[in-house]
Amino acid sequence: MGFANTAEILKEPACNLNHQPDRACERPRGGESCAFDGAFIVLNPITDAAHLIHGPIACCGNSYEGRGSLSSGSRLYRYGFTTDMTEMDIVYGSEGKLKEGIEYIVKRYEPSAIFVYSTCIPGITGEDVEAVCKEAKKRTIVPVIPVIAPGFLGHKNLGNRLAGEVLLGRSCWIM
Amino acid sequence: MNCAEVAEYINTKEYQELNFKRETLVINPPKACQPLGAIFCASGFEGTLPFVHGSQGCVAYFRNNLSRHFREPFSAVSTSMTEDAAVFGGMNNLIEGLQNGFTLYKPKMIAISTSCMAEVIGDDLNSFVIKARELGTIPKDFPIPFAHTPSFVGSHINGYDNMLKAIIAHLTQGKKEKKNGKINIIPGFDPHVANIREIKRMLNLMGVEYIILSDSSDVLDSPQNGNFEMYPGGTKLEDTADSINGVATIGLQKFSTMQTIKLIQESFGHEGLSIYPPLGIKATDGFLMKIKRLTGRSIPEELERERGRAVDTATDAHQYIHGKRFAVFGDPDEVFGIVNFLLEMGGEPVHILTATGTKQFGDEIKVLLDSSPYGKQANLYIGKDLWHLRSLLMTEPVDMLIGDSHGKWAARDAGIPLVRIGYPIFDRVNLHRYPTIGYQGVINLITWIANTFIDEVDRKSDDAHFELLR
Known part of the structure; x- marks a missing residue:
């Protein structure tokens, strides 16, 4: 379980376009979105889960309801849940806010799972999103799954991969 | 509770009260962030490259959002800060970015705004730009206005304001001469x-x-x-x-x-x-x-005649709007304008909701509502989201929702039509090509709102009531 770093995840030994099987593909430059976006669009079509974005308004406000899923069942995945971090949250930390947000969703929506996305700002201020999820998990039967893919980690492709690893139940040690 | 019971429960007054007690979580936010407003503002100047100092995902979102709304390409660049820039500061990214932007895209001006990341680590834009000029990366007299636009403060409307202020302050410096009459x-x-x-x-x-x-x-x-x-x-x-x-x-x-x-x-x-x-x-x-x-200019006859046509449009269509109940959401200025228009038509705004309004906005719109008999039932919700709005639409039903595309689910749940005005509109074409202001705007608004009501009547009529005349 676990990876040493992000480069490890990007190794594509079976890919015939990667000419250096022991190393990651060269990082594309520009024109691409970020790791958070990549992770979010991979997981967002899981319809009966709640997707909670922990960060300032940018990450959720610009992206929610952006992706469809041909589901005739739950519509929960479309909801843009966010902690909408403000200045005070950055100064004093917002793990408490996140914890309450998770609890609110569990209580009011009873989702099959909650994906909790960490974005650039909690990433920089060093909030322990994984610990908050772990703690929340103790009080509910709902899986609370941290997706640690802040935008500054890299490009969208990397986010896609990280989300895949999350689905496989592997936590990625990336920092 | 099973699914059906939950679906019913979230439409109740009891749930609404719980919903309005919610503090730590925002559900379906009707707002975007400062840098989006900033690059929108910057794009309106000749030859200007909107340039965002921060992570690249932010700019990918803005471009994609603005392109979906306007259905036009939207060019903007990012300094693409990653982990190393977060640790060591983004100066190298900014200077390299300025060099690339200047060389590749040949702008007449580069307007810098910031995303959260650069603001949290405290990058000093001023000194970075000075450094870029000293290094000769950018010519000394090349205009580079910059604004601090963190997403964790305010919203897109503040970003627009901050960027515009920076551009105007930068370009007008030392330009005071005699009045130009404009x-x-x-x-x-x-x-x-x-x-x-x-x-x-x-x-x-x-x-x-x-x-x-x-x-x-x-x-x-x-x-x-x-x-x-x-x-x-x-x-x-x-x-x-x-x-x-x-x-x-x-x-x-x-x-x-x-x-x-x-x-x-x-x-x-x-x-x-x-x-x-x-x-x-x-x-x-x-x-x-x-x-x-x-x-000192007078109003020409052409505008007077246009006004007359707008008044005629209002008279012809008043019966479709008068006495109807509306919910309106969006940015404060647009909401104020729409409410003002509805009151003029005898429409009754019932729920007025904004995520980006201030207390001053609340005070001013109250004066407007008090000035009309049609404003008496209105309730104002400032700093609320679209999940709050959904509760309101369920417990106190209205006939129509006016706002941006994000309102479509709440409108669908409530079984009412949505007339799209505001930002973003992703699911209808060409609306941004029609004015909402001026006398022409009055004609457009009346046309959209009245025809939407009539469409609803047609769609819901049984054979006996499906009429040619409406």
């Missing part, structure tokens, strides 16, 4: 770019000379002629510099121009005022009379 118009964060064309048309009819500060109409509504133009229009930089010599400045939105208007009042030495958007007949009258007072 009037400056600031459209504000207005996603209906046809409004800018409409303002220009009205001012041309009056023979007024003007400078539009951030004119994105040709940039975000550019002709398809087979050629890609990186910078298809915008306010000329020399005109922007000359705006300091104007006779007055009018902001057509109050809350997305506050800082800029303050700057103008303090340093331009002429009258700077902001009004609510000229939406509705009275508000358009008010706008034109202000222009008349400031410039």
Whole structure:
């Protein structure tokens, strides 16, 4: 379980376009979105889960309801849940806010799972999103799954991969 | 509770009370962030490259969002900060970014805004830009206005304001000469770019000379002629510099121009005022009379006849709007304008919701609501989200929702139509090409709202009530 770093995840030994099987593909430059976006669009079509974005308004406000899923069942995945971090949250930390947000969703929506996305700002201020999820998990039967893919980690492709690893139940040690 | 019970429970008053007690979580936010407003503003200047210092995902979102709304390419660049920049600071990214942007895209101006990341680590834009000039990366006299636009403060309307203030302050420095006789118009964060064309048309009819500060109409509504133009229009930089010599400045939105208007009042030495958007007949009258007072120009007959046509449109269609109940959400200026228009038509705004309004907005819209018998039932919700709105639509039903595309699920759940005005509109075409302001705007609004009601009647009628005459 676990990876040493992000480069490890990007190794594509079976890919015939990667000419250096022991190393990651060269990082594309520009024109691409970020790791958070990549992770979010991979997981967002899981319809009966709640997707909670922990960060300032940018990450959720610009992206929610952006992706469809041909589901005739739950519509929960479309909801843009966010902690909408403000200045005070950055100064004093917002793990408490996140914890309450998770609890609110569990209580009011009873989702099959909650994906909790960490974005650039909690990433920089060093909030322990994984610990908050772990703690929340103790009080509910709902899986609370941290997706640690802040935008500054890299490009969208990397986010896609990280989300895949999350689905496989592997936590990625990336920092 | 099983699914059906939950579905029923969330429509109850009891749930609404719990929902309004929610503090730590935002569900379906009707707002975007500062840098989105900042690059929208920057795009309205001639040859200007909107440049965001921060992570690249932010800019990917803004471009994609703006392109979906306007259905036009939107060019903007990012300094693409990653982990190393987060640790060591983003100076190298910024300087390299300026060099690349300047060399590859040949702009006349680079307007820098920031995303959260650069703000949290505290990057000093001023010193970075000075450094870039010292290193010779960028010529000494090349204009690089910059604004701090963190997403964790305010929203897109503040980002627009901050960027505009920075651009105007930068370009007008030392340009004070004798008065040019022109009037400056600031459209504000207005996603209906046809409004800018409409303002220009009205001012041309009056023979007024003007400078539009951030004119994105040709940039975000550019002709398809087979050629890609990186910078298809915008306010000329020399005109922007000359705006300091104007006779007055009018902001057509109050809350997305506050800082800029303050700057103008303090340093331009002429009258700077902001009004609510000229939406509705009275508000358009008010706008034109202000222009008349400031410039001494009279209102031409053509505009008077146009006003008459708008009044006629209102008379012809009043029975479809009068007495109907509405919910309105969006940015404060747009909400104020729409409510004003509805009251004029005898429509009754019931739920008025904004995520980006302030206390001042609340006080002012209360005065407006108190001034009309149709405003008596209205309730105001400031700083709330679309999940709150959904509760309201369920417990106190209305006939129509007016707002942006994000309102479509709440409207669907409530079984009412949504008329799309505001930002973003991702699921209808061409609405930004129709003005909502001026007399022409009155005609458009009445057409959209009344016809939507009539469409609903037709769709819901049984055979016995499906009529030719409506």
